[in-house]
Amino acid sequence: MDLLDPILTHHIVNSLGWRSLRPLQEEAIGPLLSGQDAVLLAPTAGGKTEAAAFPLLTRAQRHGWKGTGILYVTPLKALLNNLHPRLETYAGWVGRTAELWHGDIASSRRRRILSQRPDLLLTTPESLEAMLVSANVDHRTFFSGVHSVVVDEVHAFAGDDRGWHLLAVLERLQKIVERPVQRVGLSATVGNPHELLDWLQGSGKGRRPGQVIAPGVALPQAEGMQSVASVSVPPGDIELDFVGSVANAATVIAALHRGEKRLVFCETRRTVEELGEQLRLRGVTTFLSHASLSTDERRRAEEAFAEARDCVIVSTSTLELGIDVGDLDRVIQLEAPATVASFLQRLGRTGRRPGTLRNCLFLALTDAGFLSAAALLLAWSRGWVEPVTAPPEPRHLIAQQLLALCLQEHRVGENLWQEWWGGLGPFGAGAETVVRHLVEQGYLERDGGTLFIGPEAERRFGHRHFMNLTASFTAPPEFTVLSGRTEIGRTDPDLLTEEVEGPRKLLLAGRSWLVTYIDWRRRRCFVEPVDEGGRAKWSGFGPDRVRSFTLARAAREVLLGTDPPVLLTRRGEAKLAEARESHLDVVHPAGTVISRRGDDDVRWWTWAGHRANATLAASLPSVVLCHRFVDDRFIRLRDDVTRESWHTAVADAGTGLTLPDVDIRAVRGLKFAEALPQRLAQATLAARLADEAGARAALAEPVRFVSFP
Structure with missing residues (x-):
């Protein structure tokens, strides 16, 4: 601690009562102080926020930074709200200030922030972008003092388009301040930390080699290896059960662990609502949290849950990241999360008190959910976690960034725009095609050697000061639900338009509501409480739920007889035996299986994951029945396939795989796709649906042909 500012050290010892720092906090001091x-990397609740904040505040003091010197970026506004009091306290110890800036912050508070720049600003990438393009923010003055950026939950950014958006915004910010800005990523779970660091460094322009700091975490020693950034958990703390329905899950949760504080994760908002209602019907004190509840509703639930004891909070992944909901006793998981990384985040919510262990009870609702849970637990038990990989070919975000830059600078030199991204991968020579299309379609105009916003961009994105241009993802349209003047949340418009018998009722915030009036123009729905009978539904694009190659192969191993080293209930044991019996003829330890059942049901059981199967289906057109009908386990083949035609098709595919087919309707889920030529938008999606490595692995295996009556 001797390297930290002495005032900080005094408060660490006397205000926090810490005798020493944790290993991560100690090891981060030197590298972060040097810039x-x-x-x-550390498990959830491993002290990562302090590991970044203490040395950066010390650096600000030591070098006399003026204005906003530190940006703290997170993926969720709720996480910012949760972190703000803590970081405000730490900054206050050394006479500095910390403020929040996101979409829910009042305009009066924003004006105060702009006139009295805080030393540390907590924000989201979308809010950073909005500040850069806003006519009300002098971004050159406001950001002139920035020296360091902390990216919390960095893995959550790196795995999707928000990560590309964040990197592009940081490169523009770095050009404004005319110096390299230190980048510090915080993560609890990641399988390829060195690659993640390279990604975080962006273009690398003017940067020194970075460092992965992960004391006590076994990092991969060779390319292609993955490791778990978490502490191993004794198998007895994880239990797998099969319950078969949401109502049965509610019965189990209500009966078990009474007197304890329980956090239940569900994979959809609809399941959250249905389980919340069922738990309340059984007399359980229940709170809900998901993205379609109002901010006030979520905050009330999280605060009440943090202060209560014998209660349950039911959530989607919104509580997976570092939001503090108090001292948990138990985590319960309905079905299986999509990734081992998500499971590790959720598991890390427990076992924080001395003498307690991390724990999780899996309650499977379906046969497929049970097998997915068993496969995930098998992969986790071997120390495997997904590598974080940025989505390839983000051409739609090139279009978005070019438009945003023209809003920011008003005019940009047609031969100089690439300098703003310092050579960041997607903004290389290939981006010229996107620029030409934007000009041809009127999104950009060209005059006197400069580019500026055109009429088509004004028409499509100009609403509310181009607010829709600052987010890199598409949110499906929803109606705001109001009880009197109180906002409850938002619902899918399908629930308001589909035919129903009798009164129209919604399920939201775990309660049933009678629809009394719909304001179609303003997309608002007015309701009043009723006892029961409400329905919940949300459509849209949602998170990626498909199994990877590794998890699909883990499922095959489970079916072949490998047990996940966790506790199985009697129902779980019976379901596992049933799953093995039902798949007996479609799994084989030495390779894949082509099964023929009757005259017209021919399937290739690859157990290779959805992306590998989509790649294989596109690459074997002569034998595949439908290129678009694939799942994690198998591909449907033509009923006239023979051994000879099969081997010919495989030999042809061996010369080069084909990217998956993309339905033109799927392009609607790619935000800013309308600013791309259609062929480029489809090519972007095709690259993201592919898994060439998994496809080649499946192709290389021997195939066993079996027939059934």
Whole structure:
């Protein structure tokens, strides 16, 4: 601690009561004080926020930074709200200030922030972008003092388009301040930390080599290896059960662990609502949290849950990240999360008190959910976690960034725009095609050697000061639900338009509501409470739920007889035996299986994951029945396939795989796709649906042909 500011050290010892720092916090001090980029890895609640904040505040003091010197970026507004009091306290110890800036912050508070720049600003990438393009923010003055950026939950950014958006915004910010800005990523779970650090460093322009800091975490020693950034958990703390329905899950949860504080994760908002209602019907004190509840509703639930004891909070992944909901006793998981990384985040919510262990009870609702849970637990038990990989070919975000830059600078030199991204991968020579299309379609205009916003961009994105241009993802349209003047949340418009018998009722916030009036023009729905009978539904694009190659192969191993090393209930044991019996003829330890059942049901059981199967289906057109009908386990083949035609098709595919087919309707889920030529938008999606490595692995295996009556 001797390297930290002495006032900080005094408060760490006397205000926090810490005798010493944790290993991560100690090891981060030197590199961060020297201005190095870094990725800090530790389990959930491992002290990562302090590991970044203490040395950066010390650096600000030591070098006399003026204005906003530190940006703290997270993927969720709720996480910012949760972190703000803590970081405000730490900054206050050394006479500095910390403020929040996101979409829910009042305009009066924003004006105060702009006139009295805080030393530390907590924000989201979308809010950073909005500040850069806003006519009300002098971004050159406001950001002139920035020296360091902390990216919390960095893995959550790196795995989707928000990560590309964040990197592009940071490159523009770095050009404004005319110096390299230190980048510090915080993560609890990641399988390829060194690659993640390289990604975080962006273009690398003017940067020194960074450092992965992960004391006590076994990092991969060779390319292609993955490791778990978490502490191993004794198998007895994880239990797998099969319950078969949401109502049965509610019965189990109500009966077990009474007197304890329980956090239940569900994979959809609809399941959250249905389980919340069922738990309340059984007399359980229940709170709900998901993205379609109002901010006030979520905050009330989280605060009440943090202060209560014998209660349950039911959530989607909104509570997976570092939001503090108090001292948990138990985590319960309905079905299986999509990734081992998500499971590790959720598991890390428990076992924080001395003498307690991390724990999780899986309650499977379906046969497929049970097998997915068993496969995930098998992969986790081997120390495997997904590598974080940025989505390939983000051409739609090139279009978005070019438009945003023209809003920011008003006019940009047609031969100079690439300088704003410092050579960041997607903005290389291939981006010229996107620029030409934007000009041809009127999104950009060209005059006197400069580019500026055109009429088509004004028409499509100009609403509310181009607010829709600052987010890199598409949110499906929803109606705001109001009880009197109180906002409850938002619902899918399908629930308001589909035919129903009798009164129209919604299920939201775990309660049933009678629809009394719909304001179609303003997309608002007015309701009043009723006892029961409400329905919940949300459509849209949602998170990626498909199994990877590794998890699909883990499922095959489970079916072949490998047990996940966790506790199985009697129902779980019976379901596992049933799953093995039903798949007996479609799994084989030495390769894949082609099964023929009757005259017209021919399937290739690859157990290779959805993306690999989509790639294989596109690459074997002569034998595949439908290129678009694939799942994690198998591909449907033509009923006239023979051994000879099969081997010919495989030999042809061996010369080069084909990217998956993309339905033109799927392009609607790619935000800013309308600013791309249609062929480029489809090519972007095709690259993201592919898994060539998994496809080649499946193709290389021997195939066993079996027939059934």
